């Protein structure tokens with residue numbers, strides 16, 4: 547059976563007004579294949595990047611500004627991975643991981659801690675329309691990336707949150723990923739100074755318990771729409787509202803023409819120093835795992 551196209555590469559916004567909860571659900575298919583196929587990473591690295599891209603979709607779809615950008619960065623010193631970067635802008639996703647292949651080969655089933663060592667998770671929300679830029683940085687802690695994200699949201703944003711992430715490569719060689727993010731916003735609005743946050747509010751316990759029952763199979767089932775998934779979890783609530791969907795796709799903003807125009811303003815001698823032996827300047831894009839030749843003269 548061919549899955550309904552709307553069940554893949556999409557994020558859905560949800561609110562549960564009586565519980566003061568908001569949520570996002572996301573599912574990725576072809577977009578994950580496109581990002582991962584550019585890199586040719588080992589399976590363990592593909593796995594963590596796939597989960598990170600699902601998380602990036604969930605957080606990115608919280609942005610109200612259509613030109614807003616969300617960047618997720620995990621950075622470490624002594625881990626197998628020293629840098630993982632994913633970002634989201636207008637439904638476009640991209641990501642890359644810098645890692646040590648020799649050390650990865652020695653680790654059989656690497657834990658989050660062995661992958662990242664003592665690392666940090668930084669998340670930046672950039673909303674040019676309202677000139678809002680916010681970055682939080684917390685230690686990368688937990689058994690999984692979902693747990694690390696939950697502790698980020700609790701520590702940095704002071705918002706009780708539950709995050710579920712799942713991703714796997716099917717027997718057909720295609721990736722499927724899915725996730726849920728629910729948050730408790732008893733004051734309704736974001737952006738005001740929060741004097742006190744109750745992490746144990748009964749409304750929130752209820753939402754977190756229900757969201758926590760989602761299985762990895764449900765999160766990544768291409769035949770189960772996100773609407774049906776949310777309905778399955780919260781059908782006993784008096785009111786559950788959906789806020790519409792955002793289509794997700796792989797996209798990079800590297801622009802050889804722009805780079806060429808910047809480099810063209812450099813003096814000729816400096817350009818000559820940047821060029822290789824063949825006289826061509828090469829500019830790398832880590833997200834695309836490729837370099838662009840820039841010719842002059």
Ligand SMILES: [Zn+2]
Pocket residue numbers: 798799800831832833834
């Ligand atoms: Zn690129």
